Amino acid sequence: AQSVTQPDIHITVSEGASLELRCNYSYGATPYLFWYVQSPGQGLQLLLKYFSGDTLVQGIKGFEAEFKRSQSSFNLRKPSVHWSDAAEYFCAVGLQQGFQKLVFGTGTRLLVSP
Amino acid sequence: DGGITQSPKYLFRKEGQNVTLSCEQNLNHDAMYWYRQDPGQGLRLIYYSQIVNDFQKGDIAEGYSVSREKKESFPLTVTSAQKNPTAFYLCASTRIGVNEKLFFGSGTQLSVL
Numbered sequence: 001a002q003s004v005t006q007p008d009i010h011i012t013v014s015e016g017a018s019l020e021l022r023c024n025y026s027y028g029a030t031p032y033l034f035w036y037v038q039s040p041g042q043g044l045q046l047l048l049k050y051f052s053g054d055t056l057v058q059g060i061k062g063f064e065a066e067f068k069r070s071q072s073s074f075n076l077r078k079p080s081v082h083w084s085d086a087a088e089y090f091c092a093v094g095l096q097q098g099f100q101k102l103v104f105g106t107g108t109r110l111l112v113s114p
Numbered sequence: 115d116g117g118i119t120q121s122p123k124y125l126f127r128k129e130g131q132n133v134t135l136s137c138e139q140n141l142n143h144d145a146m147y148w149y150r151q152d153p154g155q156g157l158r159l160i161y162y163s164q165i166v167n168d169f170q171k172g173d174i175a176e177g178y179s180v181s182r183e184k185k186e187s188f189p190l191t192v193t194s195a196q197k198n199p200t201a202f203y204l205c206a207s208t209r210i211g212v213n214e215k216l217f218f219g220s221g222t223q224l225s226v227l
Contacts, residue, residue: 004156034215043118043204043218044157090156099147099208099216100170104156 002027004093006105013081014113021076021108023091032094033074035065038107039087047089050074061085086112116141120205120219126227127192127199135190135222137205143217144210146188150174151202151221160203163188164210192224200225 003026013019025031032051036044048059055067065076074091088109094102118139127133137146145164149157159172163182177196182188188207192199205219 009154041202041221041223043120043206043220044216045218046215049215092156099145099206099214100159100162100172102159102216104158106154106156 002093002103004091004103004105006091006108008108010109012111012113015083016080019078019081021089023074024072025093027093034092035076036090037087081112083112086110118205118207118217118219120222125222125224128227130194132191132193135203137188137219139186139207143207145208147206148190149204151204
């Protein structure tokens with residue numbers, strides 16, 4: 001069965017510093033990979049997704065992620081964090097057809113210090 | 115503007131009571147989903163529906179029921195059989211096809227009195 005691991009429960013980054021959130025997955029084939037962001041008490045918003053092709057994916061709000069098959073990873077990065085980026089971030093892995101088998105990680109809460 | 119509307123934002127359930135969470139979308143999406151979110155855990159799929167009048171159990175369907183009588187509506191009932199219903203519930207929808215993405219509602223927080 002597929003699984004997703006986000007090893008960091010909390011991360012604190014200074015405003016203006018770079019960010020990397022880790023995501024590792026376990027899946028037999030090339031998966032569909034997603035990063036979502038959630039503000040408190042709100043739904044999830046898609047930041048970016050990887051289906052195939054270029055392994056470096058650009059998303060909204062200045063985020064990017066790189067798919068590394070050899071490491072089974074899909075880490076999220078941002079070169080300069082803004083205070084408004086403070087939120088919870090979820091990595092998700094899916095099958096190629098349908099979202100009913102989408103598996104979410106447990107999330108990483110990002111705190112941004114002044 | 116198109117989107118997914120969940121109501122109410124907050125809901126309280128008395129012991130032994132059934133409660134229904136509303137989810138409406140005007141995106142003309144075929145598929146709709148219900149997720150449960152608990153602190154420190156990822157989202158877990160409760161039920162999903164890919165077509166009107168049809169729905170399938172997800173990973174944690176026990177104690178829940180759904181209906182899909184209209185394409186735009188997918189209400190979730192939390193029954194008295196669900197012994198630990200306190201959680202944040204998220205509804206999502208998508209078109210069915212390649213390279214699609216899930217759109218989420220803003221959620222309903224259910225608590226037990």
